[in-house]
Amino acid sequence: MHSSVALYFPGVDLDLDKILPEALETSYERVKTIATHPVASAKFFNCLIISIFKSLVLGGVLGPTKAYFGTVESQGREEDCDRTNAPTGDELSIQETERAEKEVIPVCLPTPNPAHDDFQRIFRNDVVRIVDTSNIHRHSATCYKYSKVKPDGLKTCRMRMPRALVENAHIDVSTGQITMRRSRP
Structure with a gap:
């Protein structure tokens, strides 16, 4: 931004x-x-x-x-x-x-x-096939473009992948944070 x-x-x-x-x-x-x-x-x-x-x-x-x-x-x-x-x-x-x-x-x-x-x-089979083949993050060199090496020698993906799975979408009313459902890391 x-x-x-x-x-x-x-x-x-x-x-x-x-x-x-x-x-x-x-x-x-x-x-x-x-x-x-x-x-x-x-x-x-x-x-x-x-x-x-x-x-x-x-x-x-x-x-x-x-x-x-x-x-x-x-x-x-x-x-x-x-x-x-x-x-x-x-x-x-x-x-x-x-x-x-x-x-x-x-x-x-x-x-x-x-x-x-x-x-x-x-x-449903068509949708699952499309999502499974098209909507998966694969790490590339640009994922680590600005990453600093951590003490354990690893870098962090700037897309923050993989992510935690979330069973249901929800809104935290105290902070206003919206969490979308995520079935794949």
Whole structure:
């Protein structure tokens, strides 16, 4: 988190009009402050996304926008990601899209018919297969990029992997910390 605005939400006393880079804490201390205030981090994320929408989408930077749709998702690295679709006036119409779709050869097999008796089992097996093959952390050199060697000679993965398993998602009302369910380390 290099934005000084991100430090404003947890209550760090900053004059945002007169901020100098040397007046800020180290990068580690800034991230530590932000990480200990998850609600403030969410407010900063919301402020950032609203600002982007106002300037890019509503401000017309992308051209005349017909509509927009966005969704926020967790990347599993304790950070949020916003995915937004904002069609401009130059897109294909729905009819043109449907025509083009019929000409495209799919890269994967179609989803089984939900009315099929075995649909739930097939669907669940597909999801498990995808998650098992695609959503697993494998250590690489970048995991240890900023890690200092510990006394036992080991380094720490900067993605904090492996992580403790969590059976159910929950919110600690005293701190506001949100803990997501985790079935894989």
